[in-house]
Amino acid sequence: MDSTAGWMGTILRVDLSRKTFTETATRDYAERFIGGRGIAAKVYWDEVSPDVGAFDPENPLILMTGPLCGTGAVGGSRWVVAGKSPLMHPDQYGMTNLGGTMGPAIKAAGYDGMVITGRSDTPACLVVDEGRVTFDDAGPLWGLETQVALQRLKGRYGKTSQSLTIGPAGENLVRLAVAVGEQGASCGSGFGAVMGSKNLKAVVVRGSGRVRIAHPNDLKDVNARIRSLIGEKFLSDPNIEGIELVRRASCSGCPAGCPRGLYKHDTGTEEYLKNCQSTYVYYTWDRLFYNGEPTTNPFLVTSLCNRLGLCTQEMSNIFRLLNLCREEGVDLGGFDVSRMGSLDFAENLLRSMSSRTGFGNILARGTIRAAQALGPDAEALLERFVTPSGFHAHEYSPRYFVTNGVFYATEATSPLNHLHEIIFPLMKWVMWYATDGTMNPFSTDVMRAMARRFWGIPDAADFTSYVGKGPVAKLIQDRNFAKENLVVCDFLYPMLIALGAEDFLGEPDLESRLLSAVTGTDVSEAAYYRTGERVFNLQRAIQGCEGRCGRKDDVLNEVNFTEGLEVDEGFFGIWNPDFMVPGPGGEIVSRKGAVVDREQFTRMMDDYYSARGWDVVSGLQKRDTLIDLDLGDIVSDLETRGLVCKE
Ligand code: SF4
Structure with a gap:
């Protein structure tokens, strides 16, 4: 290079x-x-x-x-x-x-x-x-x-x-x-x-420094190809009442046309938003409190989180914990959640958390530690919505999308990018399905063609089956780790489906072509993914040293195996209340009431460990696999700690 x-x-x-x-x-x-x-x-x-x-x-x-x-x-x-x-x-x-x-x-x-x-x-x-x-x-x-x-x-x-x-x-x-x-x-x-x-x-x-680009004309060509594939703005604007767009605010130099922008509220408060979870942190509770009548409060709550420097993603979990405690009658030591959904409740809560005063000092520990402090009844609620390390576990449930089970089980840091590779195309498909094809052309046939091109087999788009999903999950993880090595936008890459393409399919080598153009070294699509696999293995080694050891810690929350999928409050629930998905051979089937099948999940994990070149029984990395991945320099440390399999 x-x-x-x-x-x-x-x-x-x-x-x-x-x-x-x-x-x-x-x-x-x-x-x-x-x-x-x-x-x-x-x-x-x-x-x-x-x-x-x-x-x-x-x-x-x-x-x-x-x-x-x-x-x-x-x-x-x-x-x-x-x-x-x-x-x-x-x-x-x-x-x-x-x-x-x-x-x-x-x-x-x-x-x-x-x-x-x-x-x-x-x-x-x-x-x-x-x-x-x-x-x-x-x-x-x-x-x-x-x-x-x-x-x-x-x-x-x-x-x-x-x-x-x-x-x-x-x-x-x-x-x-x-x-x-x-x-x-x-x-x-x-x-x-x-x-x-x-x-x-x-x-x-x-500063005024500039990055040297090895092949500027190649970069121009790939950029032009990417823009032509995108076709048009690919996400809708935030759906919050009472705000107006002041100006678009793309990340530096990005002409992609996503809804990122500066928005203004009637009160004059301005905030940068995009159409994602951060914008909707208070949306559900606002709707619940005001009996479905939309208010402008979700915007103000997002803005206050940003101003105080509180994570909106984690605040979603905190609000969910409080709501579950309310529903289940868990004692919150006198803290009153009856006005959750109102602006005054959110303001008081966020300010007490950021100053660590009163009940806010408990919640300031984050969802898991707060539930532990509140006692066993609160702690027992966690498995309904957060993973053992604290990431939300309910929005892209493996009961709905089988492959996601591997991501939730094996990734302690946020697996959001991996989940998105399943969810983003499926969102498009749901819009196609829910509107009889009038809102977009991403039909079941397009999904299956996309699955063949990006996931190796068309049946990877059978969202009900566990067969072959272990290796598919590995491929998705490797690609998404490579993506964050590069570092490119999760909204855009991989470009699985594309309105600007005749067959509506994206191209999997765009990222490696960008890398080659900038660095001047030809990097194939496979070599690019290999860097993702290398870093995934390096992270696995880090996590092993920090106490997360192989298969025994690659677990799904028990609720996935025992409670059928009934209500989805998010995007899919609004557009797809019966949890319809492409099933075997492209047949459209419902996942309503589905649970994760324990035996099939175990077999999917066996396939996953095999595809990774790890020991199937223990889930530990193998010495030869690490050496093949050019990670020989981490082997002796892992061996000393008993975290590597010799065969
Ligand atoms: S990099 Fe991604 S988030 Fe940023 S403006 Fe471009 S598409 Fe939007």
């Missing part, structure tokens, strides 16, 4: 305790791990001992871009944040990705990424300006909400600066605190609290 194209060349290493910094060469990592998620995982493996706590100074906050970032590749400006997550249960390796404009700005400031360790003795801003690193006083910013802090930072460092900051939640070590960038892009996993633990109010970058 040409070690200069696609990269600025160095990763910044910062020690906040000593206020010192060093640099390492990006090329030391890029060939095996590409960038983003891959490089972050390797840094973590090399440098973080399993017994380091999320709030320990030794826990690194890793900010990492990919080779496409800053090159104008469509959907290529995203970047990742990684480290030990205080939100996951227990504290363990976590990772998330963000859009907006910060990723390209990190590169323009002179670096491909940053690894920030230590703890400043006073509130600090880490400033990287044209490659110069300073540690500025953040005392006057401490306590400010994120929007205000971002404005002040803009005033202090100029219009061309970009910042990542935290709100009161991060400062107060609320475990679900997020780091918030400009354009409202924020991330889960509690890294806002990690910043707070380091007394790091903000990371500010500014």
